[in-house]
Amino acid sequence: MKKFAIFVSSVQKEFREERRAIKEYILNDHLLKQYFSDVFLFEDLPARDQRADEAYLSEVDRCDIYLGLLGDDYGYEDDKGVSPTEREFDRATEKGKYRLIFVKGQKDKGRHKNMRALIGKAGNQLIRRRFSAISDLISELYASLIDFMGQNGMLPTTPFDASPQVKASLRNISKNVIEWFLQQAGRERKFPLKAGTPVKEVLEHLNLYENGKPTNAALLLFSGNPQKFIPVSEVKCLHFHGTQVKKPIPSYQIFKGTLFDQVDDSVDFVMSKLARSVGTRAKGAAAPVEYEIPREVIAESVVNAIAHRDYSSNAGVQVMVFSDRVEVWSPGQLPSGLTPEWLRNPHSSIPKNPLIADPLFLAHYIEKAGTGTLDMIHLCSETGLPEPDFEQRGSQFVVTLWRDWLTEEVVIALKLNMRQVTGLKFLKEERKITTMEYQELVECSRRTAARDLDELLRKGVIYRKGAGRGAHYIIGKKRAINVPIVP
Numbered sequence: 200m201k202k203f204a205i206f207v208s209s210v211q212k213e214f215r216e217e218r219r220a221i222k223e224y225i226l227n228d229h230l231l232k233q234y235f236s237d238v239f240l241f242e243d244l245p246a247r248d249q250r251a252d253e254a255y256l257s258e259v260d261r262c263d264i265y266l267g268l269l270g271d272d273y274g275y276e277d278d279k280g281v282s283p284t285e286r287e288f289d290r291a292t293e294k295g296k297y298r299l300i301f302v303k304g305q306k307d308k309g310r311h312k313n314m315r316a317l318i319g320k321a322g323n324q325l326i327r328r329r330f331s332a333i334s335d336l337i338s339e340l341y342a343s344l345i346d347f348m349g350q351n352g353m354l355p356t357t358p359f360d361a362s363p364q365v366k367a368s369l370r371n372i373s374k375n376v377i378e379w380f381l382q383q384a385g386r387e388r389k390f391p392l393k394a395g396t397p398v399k400e401v402l403e404h405l406n407l408y409e410n411g412k413p414t415n416a417a418l419l420l421f422s423g424n425p426q427k428f429i430p431v432s433e434v435k436c437l438h439f440h441g442t443q444v445k446k447p448i449p450s451y452q453i454f455k456g457t458l459f460d461q462v463d464d465s466v467d468f469v470m471s472k473l474a475r476s477v478g479t480r481a482k483g484a485a486a487p488v489e490y491e492i493p494r495e496v497i498a499e500s501v502v503n504a505i506a507h508r509d510y511s512s513n514a515g516v517q518v519m520v521f522s523d524r525v526e527v528w529s530p531g532q533l534p535s536g537l538t539p540e541w542l543r544n545p546h547s548s549i550p551k552n553p554l555i556a557d558p559l560f561l562a563h564y565i566e567k568a569g570t571g572t573l574d575m576i577h578l579c580s581e582t583g584l585p586e587p588d589f590e591q592r593g594s595q596f597v598v599t600l601w602r603d604w605l606t607e608e609v610v611i612a613l614k615l616n617m618r619q620v621t622g623l624k625f626l627k628e629e630r631k632i633t634t635m636e637y638q639e640l641v642e643c644s645r646r647t648a649a650r651d652l653d654e655l656l657r658k659g660v661i662y663r664k665g666a667g668r669g670a671h672y673i674i675g676k677k678r679a680i681n682v683p684i685v686p
Contacts, residue, residue, distance in 0.1 A: 202234060202235060202236035202237075203235050203264060204235070204236065204237040204238075204239065204261060204263050204264070205235055205262060205263070205264045206258055206259050206261075206264070206265050206287070206291070206296075207238060207239060207240055207266050207268070208259075208266065208268070208287040208291075209267065209269070209270070209284060210270065210272045210282075211241065212272075213270045213271065213272045214268045216333065217268055217303075217333055218240050218268070219240070220333045220336070220337065221266070221336070221337075221340065222240055224341075225238050225344075226238060227549055228341075228549065230358060231341075234353055239261075239262060241254070241255060241258075252277070252286065255283055255287055256286065256290050259287050259290045259291050259294070260290070260294060262291075264298075265287070265288070265291035265296045265297070265299070266299045266301070266340075267284065267287070267288055267291075267298065267299070268303065268336075269284070269300065269301070269302045269314060269317060270302075270303040270304070271304070271310045272314065273285075273311040273312075273313040273314040280313070282313065282317075285313075288317065297347060298321075298324075299328075299340070299343050300321045300326075300327045300328070301327070301328050301330055301336055301339060302318055302328070302330075303329070303331070304331065305391050328343065331388075334556075334560050334566075335557070337548075337550075338406070338553045338554065338556070339406070341553040341554070342553075342554065345357065345358060358552075359415055359510045359511060359552065360414065360415055360416040360510075360552040360553065360554040360555050361406070361409065361414055361415075361554055362409075362415050363408075363409040363410050363411075363413070363414050364412055364413060364415055364418055364428050365412060367413050367418055367422075367428055368412070368413070369398055369402075369413065371413065371418065371423070371428075372398050372402070372413055372421045372422060373421055373422060373423040374398060376420075376421045376422075376423070376457055376459075377398050377401055378395075380401075380420075380421065380558065380561075381396060381401065382394055383561075383562045383563070384558075384562055387561070387562065387563035388560070388562075390561050392404055402414075402417050405557065405558055406554055407420075407421075407558075414554065415428070415429060416555045419457065419458050419510075419555060420457055420458055420459070420555065420558050420559075422457065425457060425458075429510065431510065431512065431513055431514070431515055432455070432461075432510070432515070433453055433454060433455045433515045433516075434454045434464070434465045434518060435451070435452075435453050435517045435518070436451070436452050436454065436464075436465055436468040436469070436517075436518045436520075437450065437517070437518070437519045437520070438450035438451075438472045438520045439519065439521050439522070440522060441522055442521050442523050442524075450472070454468070458505055458555065458559065459562065459564065461505055461516075462498070462502045465505075465516075465518055466494065466497050466501055468518070468520075469497050469501070469520055469525060470497060472520045473490045473491050473492055473520075473602070474490070474491045474603075475489065475491070491603055492525065492579070492582070492584065492600055493582055495574070495575075495578055496579060496600060497600065499565075499571045499574065499575050500525075500575065500587070500598045501516075501518060502564050502565050503529070503565070503571060503598075504518075504528070504596075504598070505529075506550065506551075506552060506559050507529065507531070507552065507556070508530050508551070509531030509532075509551070510552070512531065514530040514594075514595070515530070516528065516529050521602075522602070522606075523602055523604030524600060524601050524602055525599070525600040526599050526600075527597070527600070528592075528596075529595065529598075531551065531594070531596060532594070533591065539589040539590055539591060542572040543572065543573075543586075545570075545573065548566075572587075572589065575600075579600070581630075583627050583628065583674070584600075584601055584602070584603065585601040585673070585675065587599060587600050587601070588601075588676070601676055603627070605627070605660065605674065610623065613658055616651070618641040618643060618651055619651050619654070619655060619660075621640060621641050622640060622641060622651070622652075623655075623660065626661065626673070627674065630673065631671045631672065632671060633670065633671045633672070634648050634649060634652060634670075637651070637652060637672075652672060655672075656672075659675045659676075660674070661673065661674060661675050662676075
């Protein structure tokens with residue numbers, strides 16, 4: 200099977216992050232990496248006895264696709280006043296290369312005059328796509344590469360989100376949902392299309408209209424009845440009073456509608472089952488309400504499950520609220536290049552369904568910056584809760600969000616002494632405790648403190664982090680029980 204090479208052309212300094220994000224995305228995406236073996240960035244080129252401009256142009260000659268990023272700066276100019284970016288564009292044109300042009304920003308005012316001229320030249324020859332953030336760029340690039348693959352007969356089947364739904368038409372797209380989206384995206388992300396824009400134009404702008412038909416992504420996001428075409432698109436929400444799945448189920452709801460509806464309804468379901476406290480009106484007319492798990496954490500886990508799920512699976516997203524935790528199950532696996540443990544470190548956003556993720560981003564339901572899991576970890580720690588768990592359980596990716604499982608009843612059942620109860624109360628408020636702090640708090644010897652803490656460790660109430668002088672204890676996680684998918 201032939202694999203294709205891509206040459207990324209731009210002013211390197213201005214597009215340093217975009218260039219790296221493009222390469223990382225293509226070479227890690229499960230579909231794209233099968234067909235694109237090489238993404239050329241000049242900064243990755245080893246030292247060689249060759250002039251830089253000659254090396255650039257030889258790589259253009261070698262590539263199958265020329266990918267140009269055009270922004271504000273024109274870059275270094277040679278003795279004829281032409282930049283490397285324009286030289287590369289001209290060479291790709293001369294050699295008949297497949298060209299993709301992405302322009303950063305919606306307006307051309309303020310750009311270098313030569314860059315404005317280059318944008319005009321490119322626009323006279325081919326369709327340009329504009330973007331504002333890296334997430335926009337990745338979505339536009341994905342759609343363009345899928346189109347390239349389709350033109351070259353490389354796709355036995357089109358990716359789910361980009362596939363046109365042959366049984367649907369524009370009549371199946373809700374004008375009300377489109378209008379809501381335009382207002383939301385304009386307010387949250389400065390989306391350029393205004394209220395009243397025709398439905399077809401909106402879908403085309405979002406790459407959600409192919410061969411005269413709305414795509415699967417368009418129907419999931421904007422149809423009045425998405426389940427007519429994609430029955431598996433639903434979220435099952437269940438509430439159990441204990442820590443295991445036991446029938447009868449006290450509360451069980453299935454949420455359908457658009458993906459926006461599913462996120463909102465599922466998050467509201469979970470929040471209605473969590474403990475909450477109402478503060479005072481000291482800082483305003485409305486008394487603040489705080490939930491035991493921050494709403495942002497619940498929303499992030501739910502929207503990720505819906506946006507990145509495998510829609511070819513007959514299973515739906517499942518959200519289960521237990522007395523000690525909330526579990527969010529999503530059909531499918533993490534993208535290649537990501538592991539559950541790596542989600543705890545800075546990482547790129549690699550959406551499984553980019554054409555679904557982009558409108559969710561524009562409506563400010565997700566960030567598409569790879570920071571979601573880090574935000575969840577930070578918010579849970581800041582609230583005094585254990586960090587979330589990320590696991591692959593067979594064909595399901597599972598996020599576990601821990602509640603304050605150390606309730607008064609649980610503490611009584613653990614038969615802790617008064618020193619340990621006092622230390623646990625301190626730990627819940629301060630989020631960590633050292634042996635010396637425990638010793639001073641309960642006024643005991645170091646030996647007694649060590650014995651008390653060792654017992655809490657054995658019972659799973661706390662666990663130790665760090666070593667040496669940095670060693671401390673945080674609240675432990677009650678082990679989650681693997682639970683079945685509810686039919």
